[in-house]
Amino acid sequence: MKTDGGSSAAKRRAGERAAEAVEDGFVVGLGTGSTAAHAIRAIGRAVDDGLDVRGIPTSFQSRQLALEAGIPLTELDAVDGVDLAIDGADQVVDDPESTAYGALIKGGGAAHAREKLVDTAADRFVVVADPSKLTDRLNRSVPLEVRPDAHTVTADRVQALGGEPTLRDAERKDGPVVTDNGNLVVDCAFDPIDDPDELATRLSRSPGVVEHGLFVGVADATYVGTDDGVEVRR
Numbered sequence: 001m002k003t004d005g006g007s008s009a010a011k012r013r014a015g016e017r018a019a020e021a022v023e024d025g026f027v028v029g030l031g032t033g034s035t036a037a038h039a040i041r042a043i044g045r046a047v048d049d050g051l052d053v054r055g056i057p058t059s060f061q062s063r064q065l066a067l068e069a070g071i072p073l074t075e076l077d078a079v080d081g082v083d084l085a086i087d088g089a090d091q092v093v094d095d096p097e098s099t100a101y102g103a104l105i106k107g108g109g110a111a112h113a114r115e116k117l118v119d120t121a122a123d124r125f126v127v128v129a130d131p132s133k134l135t136d137r138l139n140r141s142v143p144l145e146v147r148p149d150a151h152t153v154t155a156d157r158v159q160a161l162g163g164e165p166t167l168r169d170a171e172r173k174d175g176p177v178v179t180d181n182g183n184l185v186v187d188c189a190f191d192p193i194d195d196p197d198e199l200a201t202r203l204s205r206s207p208g209v210v211e212h213g214l215f216v217g218v219a220d221a222t223y224v225g226t227d228d229g230v231e232v233r234r
């Protein structure tokens with residue numbers, strides 16, 4: 001596979017191809033991040049051409065983008081189901097021989113709590129990615145959304161699990177990143193993660209963790225944008 005190192009063009013190809021799977025009448029989960037944004041814009045263009053869809057945003061960012069794109073919006077508790085969710089990822093296990101094949105790390109945009117709600121509610125969840133996201137083993141930090149009053153105890157528990165926690169700071173202002181839900185993000189380096197399913201279970205059990213960014217056994221397909229097209233995994 002030719003790659004272009006995570007270029008915007010590869011992200012655009014993946015996002016736009018995934019948007020082609022949206023059918024008339026669909027309720028669509030709208031992911032967060034620069035790759036999902038390409039899908040949102042493409043769905044918006046299809047709406048302009050008469051496609052009847054309702055979108056469920058996974059973050060403030062994707063809500064704003066969907067509004068700009070003219071996509072009618074709804075909420076998870078106002079629909080009978082979600083037909084399709086399209087979302088990006090920070091890392092995707094791409095080794096078909098691995099028991100973790102298709103497992104994801106998400107939350108680079110601090111939106112993984114709502115992303116997990118919407119993506120897992122969908123009949124079909126399609127990940128959109130560029131080749132830089134593919135890996136044999138997950139080795140990026142796992143974002144944890146934590147209650148503000150729980151970030152220190154959570155950090156202690158993560159260390160007990162063998163991880164190295166870092167409170168995520170906002171880039172352009174003093175202080176920590178605050179999620180759409182008013183919580184903080186602790187990024188936890190495990191490097192590498194041999195058994196994502198087991199780690200996901202342990203993190204879910206940890207009090208104070210609102211949600212973690214491991215998505216195991218959730219994705220139905222991954223659309224990988226390349227230099228000259230899109231490769232579909234699974």
Ligand code: 5RP
Nearest residue numbers: 033034035088107108109111
């Ligand atoms: C946000 C996410 C994003 O989907 C992930 O960070 C990928 O972003 P991008 O498409 O910009 O590389 O999980 O919480």
